[in-house]
Amino acid sequence: MQYQSQAVAKPYFIAALSLFVVQIIFGLIMGMQYVMGDFLFPEIPFNVARMVHTNTLIIWILFGFMGASYFLVPEEAERELESPRLAIITFWVFLAAAGLTVIGYLSVPYSTLAKVTGNHLLPTMGREFLEQPTITKIGIVLVALSFLYNIGMTVLKGRKTVVSVVLVTGLVGLAVFFLFSFYNPENLILDKYFWWWVVHLWVEGVWELILGSILAFVLIKTTGVDREIIDKWLYVIIAMALITGIIGTGHHYFWIGTPGYWQWLGSVFGALEPIPFFLMTIFAFTMINKRRRNHPNKAVTLWAMGTAVLSFIGAGVWGFLHTLAPVNYYTHGTQITAAHGHMAFFGAYAMIVLTIISYAMPILRGRGPANSHSAQVVEMWSFWFMSVAMVFITLFLTGAGILQIWLQRFEDALPFMVVQDKISIFYWMREGAGLIFMIGLILYIISFFVKGKDAPEVVEV
Template sequence: MANNHLTSESKQLATWYLTFAAILFGAQLLFGLVAAIQYIVPGFLYGILDFSIARILHINALVVWMVFAMFGSVYWLLPDETGIETIGIKAGKLVYWIFVAAIVVVVLVYLFIQIGPASDATIWFITEGREYIEAPRWADLGIVVVALTFVANLFLTGIKGKQTGIVTVLMADMIAFAGLYLAGMFFTDNISVDQYWWWWVIHLWVEATWEVFVGAIAAYGLITMIGAHRKVVEMWLWIEVAMLFGSGILGLGHHYFWIGTPEYWWEIGALFSALEPLPLVAMFVHVLYDWGKTQGAQDANGDKNSVITNKPAFTWFVLNAFGNFLGAGIWGFFHTLPQVNLYTHGTQFTSAHGHLAFFGAYATILVGVMYLAVQGKNGIKVMKNTKTSIWAVSMISGGVMGMTVSLTIAGYVQVLVSRAQMGATWAGYFDGQNGLWFTQAMDWRLILGIVTFIGFLLLAKDLLTTGKDPVHER
């Protein structure tokens, strides 16, 4: 990149984070494909890269690329929001390389060592074997150091510079995000206690602190991309925080129906789960409102141009508002009440919800930030969609939606056959898995997974090349 338009070190660092995030995004999809093939051809890479390993890499790459992109997003918006250069940028850069190196080591260990004997050494150096946070304990400690450095940079900058509402929300949110990780770092023989705290990390991340993070990034996006009024957006952000934390924190209850915890979690989980979609609906309304108002104001001035200064990023942001509602809202709600969750818990329904919610709520907005970074880095005033951007966004979202529908059908077969009719035994499980509808659904899942992956390749190409495209206004 010969002519770099970035004068801020913080934004420079942000592009590093976002680049590595995009690479991990690709790795996530690749290992997802391996796992999807194994559903259809169980012998594929058997004994070399078993399903468990492919899946660990699939979901760990997911979590880590999102964390990277989240750090990147914050480093990107900090100079704009606070009006000063980020403090401790040297430490930030050092920690970036430590983080990258640690991830490479962890991935190599996952790939080539995979498992260990039942001993503490395995937990410390190979795998902790707990879904999503399998990273061995040494890496856990490393992540804590990395997260603390990041939070320190954010706080020092936020306190010294202009402390906008967005920065305040991010400061509070990121410290909770880092602190919650500690709940997932200990070992216990009691699996109920184990899963109780494990959900503190997983749920309070993805259904509380990450959602609030998305709210803050969306607020920043609305201000920078369509020139929405800061005061409106920030007031809205506070309402969003109230609604998300108000429903999300105790929504944790819907994970405590069946893990050995008391029955009162049925009522708590049901009540707060029923409320959880409301902020997602509201978020959607808000984007629509702001867009309508700002465009309306501009039209009234006789200016027929669009108010959007970054078309591809805005497309991903709108997709986020919609996808959050669809994936986290609809796909979450229809199996969340305990009466029906008794049958759907631990089936492909969860997997369907996971795919669409992670994509709709997080992947979309983080890709949007990547486009913002491309715009900033190349000094583009108004960024337009290219053919590749449109193909990329269509194929990725179509592919993920298709995978979700396939997995939902597979889950439905499991609920009816394995659960309701066969009582969840070993034999019942495989009766469900062998059903025609189930196997067909898995075929479609793979096909649509490939579509998603091709979409990703187009996205990567677009992110790398669109900056130099002459169609944009500079």
Template sequence: MLTSQKLCYKFALITFLFFGLQGIVSLGGAWETAFPDTPIPIPYTAGRSFHLNISIMWPLFGITGIIYYFFGSEAGREIYSLKLIEANFWIFLASIVTILGSLVLGFNEGIEYLEALRPLKVGIAAAISILFYNLIRTYIVAEAPKSRGTLVSILAGSFTLIVFFIPNILRYSHPVAEEFLKFWVVHLWEEMSLELIGTGVLAAVVMTLPGMQRSTIENVLYLDIIIMVVTGVLATGHHYYWAGGPAYWIWVGGAFSTIQVVPILLLIYSIMKTVKIQYFYQLGQREKMVMAMVASSIFYHIFGAGLLGFLMAIPAVNKYIHGTYITSAHSHLAVFGVFGFLVLALSYYIFFSEIVLDKKSYLFSWIGILLLNGGLLIMSMALLVAGGLQSHFWYVLRLTVGETNQGIFPWLLLRLAGGLTYTAGSSLLTYVIIAKAWSNFPLCFPALRQLEKQRCLELKELHNGFQQLAGTANNLEQTLRKTKLLLDKYLKIKP
């Protein structure tokens, strides 16, 4: 294991803590949606902002640790700076905690999904900039080929995180400009940047499967990169239309939204074509859990982000369902499909690299995954029906908002039940991680000086090993010369 990989345990731990917290907060929001008159200490607007922002931040935080864990092994060397990894962790964590805390207290910019005060967003920009700098310095001196698809995909995704986020820190005189740029984060981060990173990391994991050929995956990976960049940029167009852009954007966005499931389908096809299906039955406990979450991610990616996203992008359909609960169902499924379950899977993989996964934790993890999937499906189906009824009541029966809310109340209750199931699953998974972290605290938060000292000792041992090898080779060379001289003398005196 690389020394830099040992700094990634705490990224996985904090990711699950934020994930568990998000489940609890989302349950409160679901309750207030069904019972709006319930007195609560936190206003609905503040709770919603908190929920939306933590839904973006915990996968981003998790993917940072995942990148550091896999990028070094794919590059064939240690990450450039351990100190920058450590700084990256604390700056990112402090920024997220400050943003979430300020939103709960009511400090809000009023830009949906990006409600955090602009000065606080600088911390996020600094964190993703440190990440890219550390990666590019590692890439420059990498022993692996510079054209390796996994490295290119992760670097491209990491760089575009900065490109799409920085403009959202600035102020603009026209609100439409802010709405346009907002979707560079809300949509392009999800449908391009994080998808590029996730695909590159998933490909790196897939490389470890028996029978998997790097050339096969990398050929598909480059095609995936091209498709993700083109479709990600142009599929965002349907958001531009609803923000006040020209009418042609909804057609451009709709057309390219249909192609966004192609990259994951190509990767699945390559895996299934190369790897024997029997191998999956021989996986260890940790690997089975990871594969279950990856499979969940693929399912929601195809049906939640892909199929439902395609239907919603059709102009004639979007006209009637835009702003209904159908949009909420799509966002929940898309978030978990594109990167949510993938981040959980790989964070789980990292966390249990050295920590033992016992039978109890394994059983609780399976129950947690089943509850997560069950809750997500119940919640999404209820939102889809509620959204369809909203559209029917508004546009066909011409009911008021109050009458509509009364009509969809049973489905909001079902959504609440789904949210309760989901929260039970997220809490159980988080409990498994916290329990193991409590008994393995030094492993999760290793001292940086100790790691650097250990790294120096390992390098010194490696250097001494090479010196001994060189000395052995020198002795062997001298022995061969003496043997040759003796053999020459023997041949000369032989009658």
């Protein structure tokens, strides 16, 4: 560790991984409810399991982004963090808010939670991914402010690199667009229009800046390639992300009451959205080929290549599959969306957090630049289990989606529930792949406890 204050990243990473485990447990519960409708009913209805699944996902990714920032910004700025103490206080506030919210979801009916937390005063609840009580949302804003102050001051007072400036730009964007979660007009169409300013402009906008800068940092450290080259790539990637992604929001404005011209805009710019992800794949592989050092942490390189490839396939290719308006007319609101969502989120955002954790954790734990060979072997097995399982989850959901469209929207126009019964074999297979994913995750957690001889040092070549 070059700077003592980088140590604050550690609890953030541990919290991220703990919530990741919770997320997958609830994913398996939902998968079960897809095939055995009364599973855990009425104790944990599907909507509650889904809230826990999606909300813990968002929160663990945020914990991961924060941990990544606290780890990499001091190194980039070449100074200690502005206030390590504030970072730790913020950590506990965020963890408490997240924990209490999940307990709230699970212990009382959602309408009771809405009443107790005074949702009628400023109604923001009950919208997909933004289900958190208003008071939790306010807590998230406070956490974000404290975090941005800490990171921002560190960058401002220290060396400013492209990596850190792009990272901070992405984080500021994340905080600013979250404010739209407080805008919930009575008009559903307006509500939906600006709901996407949180959801789309996060994952297909500013989060790509965060993803790009974390990936660039890891590649600088592990390959030793000249910063000038990496900076140039980073600029091109994020330029393409915003040039395609901002108007690309239009691919959500096809059928929700918005004007018809969005069908053209959303189709054209949506079709271009794979470009930044494709560039990211080329970027990672080119840098690794040009490497000027052999880093002993082989696992982190695997994660970096994994995120570069799976984000392109999940976000890029699977996104393109249904971004054209004439196609989306049939795929909108089916399992195709679920298929895309799973691999895009895992490939882009789960894996970039696992990448930085893989790089930082050995250092934070005082194990030198890498874990022992045996620990890395377990970690790399977990990579393959989770990645391959996610590919199959995506394929099975895609199969379910194609059949659903055919049966429900083309051929016989069968009712929704009749169709769901007919395609249940795909949901069974998806649940099977989900179990494999869980095995991968358990292996991953185990890899942290594997000891063994120290790995070799970094070798410049």
